[in-house]
Amino acid sequence: MTPVPEHLHFGVAGIPNSCPEDSSLKAIEYVISSGLEALELEFVQGLKMSQETAGRVKLKAQEHKIRLSAHAPYFINLNADDPGKKIQSQDLLLNSLRLAATAGATDLVFHAGYYGKKSPEETYSTIKATLKEITSIARSEKLGTRLRIETMGKKSQFGSLDEVLSLCREIEGLFPCLDFAHIYAREGRVNSYLDFHRVLSKVEKKLGRSALQNAHIHISGVKFNQTGETKHLNLEESDFRFDEWLQALHDFEVRGTVICESPSLEADALLLKNLYCNLQEKMTPAAQTD
Ligand SMILES: [Zn+2]
Helix, strand or coil: CCCCCCCEEEEEECCCCCCCCCCHHHHHHHHHHCCCCEEEEECCCCCCCCHHHHHHHHHHHHHHCCEEEEECCCCCCCCCCCHHHHHHHHHHHHHHHHHHHHCCCCEEEECCCECCCCCHHHHHHHHHHHHHHHHHHHHHCCCCCEEEEECCCECCECCCHHHHHHHHHHCCCEEEEEEHHHHHHHHCCCCCHHHHHHHHHHHHHHHCCHHHHCEEEEECEEEEECCEEEEEECHHHCCCCHHHHHHHHHHCCCCEEEEECCCCCHHHHHHHHHHHHHHHHHHCCHHHHC
């Protein structure tokens, strides 16, 4: 059993901007020295990390007590029309999960695919059938890394909040990655304390309290139009109300990992971490101050 985290842990997606080397091993050291606690390994352009490096990443992360997750390649489409492409996507997702497990990542985030010419209902059942197979193989291999389906920001992509929560409810071994920038961009709203509270209530209602006790969250500023997300932005350059969002996470006692995907990566991750620490300090009983 994975222990329940005591609070939110903040980290970045990929190598921090000021990290001197383009290396996951260096990134782990850099993340820790900058005061963050989590790193998402980016397998987004393909599974380029060798088994040997993955083994070293795992040891290094354990040594520095950093929380590792990974992100599967962007080109996975579990709803591809071409049967060959669909099978390749399944294999790629499974191999991403295996590599993530070797690298010591507790969670693997992935984008499920596109609707293409199919209806949302048809897409849902195709993706559901595929993910049932993948989670079943993952169980038989005892991989131990959780599969996290991400809420997506473009309307052409499968992964509204409702689709993600329903699938996670139906499939054992499937968990959500709640990307609040995507939820905002896709719906064109969800940008106030009450909206965030409503999202978290829905997650709790559909998946139970445990989904918020060990949550995996993505965040950044975001630009969007009527088709959904167009670009990630730094938090202070966007209209995303991150202070209200953080207050809602705090009030709802959400625990787990927050991965920052702003262009500024570590700067925004630290901004959020500091704001969150301030919220937590306000909660410290007065008795402790004397
Ligand atoms: Zn993603």
